[in-house]
Amino acid sequence: MSNLKDKLLNKSATLGVVGLGYVGLPLAVEKAKAGYKTIGFDVQVSKVEMVNIGKNYIGDVVNEDLEEIVKSGLLSATTDFAQVAQADCVCICVPTPLDEHQQPDISYVKASAESIVPYMHNDMLIILESTTYPGTTEELLKPILEKSGLKCGEDFYLAFSPERVDPGNLIYKTKNTPKVVGGITPKCTDVAAALYESILEAPIHRVSSPAVAEMEKILENTYRNVNIGLVNELAILSNKMGINFWEVVDAAKSKPYGFQAFYPGPGLGGHCIPLDPYYLSWKAREYGFHTSMIESSMMVNDRMPEYCAERASKILNRQRKAMNGSRILVLGVAYKQDIEDYRVSPAIRVIEELEKEGAEVVYFDPYVPEYRENEVVKTGEPELTAKLIKSADLVVVTTAHTMVDYSFVQQHAKAIFDTKNAMKDINNRENIELL
Numbered sequence: 001m002s003n004l005k006d007k008l009l010n011k012s013a014t015l016g017v018v019g020l021g022y023v024g025l026p027l028a029v030e031k032a033k034a035g036y037k038t039i040g041f042d043v044q045v046s047k048v049e050m051v052n053i054g055k056n057y058i059g060d061v062v063n064e065d066l067e068e069i070v071k072s073g074l075l076s077a078t079t080d081f082a083q084v085a086q087a088d089c090v091c092i093c094v095p096t097p098l099d100e101h102q103q104p105d106i107s108y109v110k111a112s113a114e115s116i117v118p119y120m121h122n123d124m125l126i127i128l129e130s131t132t133y134p135g136t137t138e139e140l141l142k143p144i145l146e147k148s149g150l151k152c153g154e155d156f157y158l159a160f161s162p163e164r165v166d167p168g169n170l171i172y173k174t175k176n177t178p179k180v181v182g183g184i185t186p187k188c189t190d191v192a193a194a195l196y197e198s199i200l201e202a203p204i205h206r207v208s209s210p211a212v213a214e215m216e217k218i219l220e221n222t223y224r225n226v227n228i229g230l231v232n233e234l235a236i237l238s239n240k241m242g243i244n245f246w247e248v249v250d251a252a253k254s255k256p257y258g259f260q261a262f263y264p265g266p267g268l269g270g271h272c273i274p275l276d277p278y279y280l281s282w283k284a285r286e287y288g289f290h291t292s293m294i295e296s297s298m299m300v301n302d303r304m305p306e307y308c309a310e311r312a313s314k315i316l317n318r319q320r321k322a323m324n325g326s327r328i329l330v331l332g333v334a335y336k337q338d339i340e341d342y343r344v345s346p347a348i349r350v351i352e353e354l355e356k357e358g359a360e361v362v363y364f365d366p367y368v369p370e371y372r373e374n375e376v377v378k379t380g381e382p383e384l385t386a387k388l389i390k391s392a393d394l395v396v397v398t399t400a401h402t403m404v405d406y407s408f409v410q411q412h413a414k415a416i417f418d419t420k421n422a423m424k425d426i427n428n429r430e431n432i433e434l435l
């Protein structure tokens with residue numbers, strides 16, 4: 001047994017988390033709550049300052065938990081990577097977005113690894129949690145970390161364990177979500193699994209390599225991407241055929257086996273599902289392979305904001321109104337209901353498409369009072385009033401927040417385009433059109 005494994009078992013190890021966002025902060029909190037001294041690293045001074053005064057900025061973190069562990073001294077944050085030298089284990093939880101060419105941008109992962117190298121020491125564990133393409137841990141991370149002069153699998157341990165964060169999920173949080181772990185060597189896997197076993201109240205599933213764990217993460221989200229692409233395409237067809245596709249899905253899910261319900265919408269948003277298939281299709285080209293089915297679903301999903309704008313235009317036409325000059329109220333810019341996260345939100349793309357056609361677009365979102373996209377800040381309406389609803393030629397529902405009174409909206413709106421079936425329980429549907 002390594003000395004590090006002993007330190008994990010007796011909680012004397014110091015743990016580090018690089019990146020204090022939607023993945024990193026909840027993980028750092030769970031580490032500290034488990035009794036470990038934990039150091040959070042981030043390049044954003046504002047995040048570091050908020051953590052150090054116990055001020056929460058992530059929906060899945062309990063405010064009181066953060067305050068308590070900061071006051072107790074178990075959790076602190078810093079921009080100084082020299083403090084990595086104090087850590088026995090470091091988890092990298094930085095963003096892996098797409099660049100302007102829709103290719104993986106792993107610059108944050110690379111920069112994090114390079115920042116760690118000068119402060120590495122013997123018997124240290126490094127785990128990458130950021131979603132990425134198969135091969136990243138072994139092909140990119142391992143050579144960078146071995147520049148420290150330490151040998152992976154002998155002097156230090158390296159593994160990949162994909163984050164599984166579903167913002168707003170009321171049942172599954174960081175602590176009780178099963179974890180997949182794949183190390184460079186069996187010993188790397190063993191030490192990494194020991195870390196998570198000491199923190200989480202969930203099974204740890206060990207796999208034979210980081211590449212298996214990396215591909216597993218891609219599978220999870222590509223599965224959703226492909227199925228959502230299927231229902232989006234069938235929703236478009238069903239509209240042409242005059243069939244309520246939401247009713248079709250509800251009927252299909254009455255089958256107790258062989259079917260899982262997915263629903264159409266204005267596109268895909270969030271930190272993983274819209275991005276992961278791009279990592280895979282990019283990596284597949286290295287092997288001369290085209291992921292044709294996956295790429296087809298990506299094309300369908302990517303086009304949904306544009307399709308929604310086209311449908312909105314047709315609804316306005318039936319009122320003898322042009323899109324150009326019409327006032328449109330968009331309800332919801334978060335990428336999913338009841339959260340404040342608007343990363344890669346399709347609602348923002350819908351707004352952009354509507355504005356391209358000359359519409360005057362305003363929005364209301366109880367969770368997102370303003371958002372920044374392409375260096376432009378857009379501020380939402382402070383209140384959903386009858387006057388605001390009546391002032392719009394069309395209301396477009398793009399996020400099904402449960403805080404919104406849709407009956408109130410229906411009573412005052414001239415016309416509604418509901419892309420999320422948020423108004424399914426409203427009986428008077430004369431002014432409602434479904435995606």
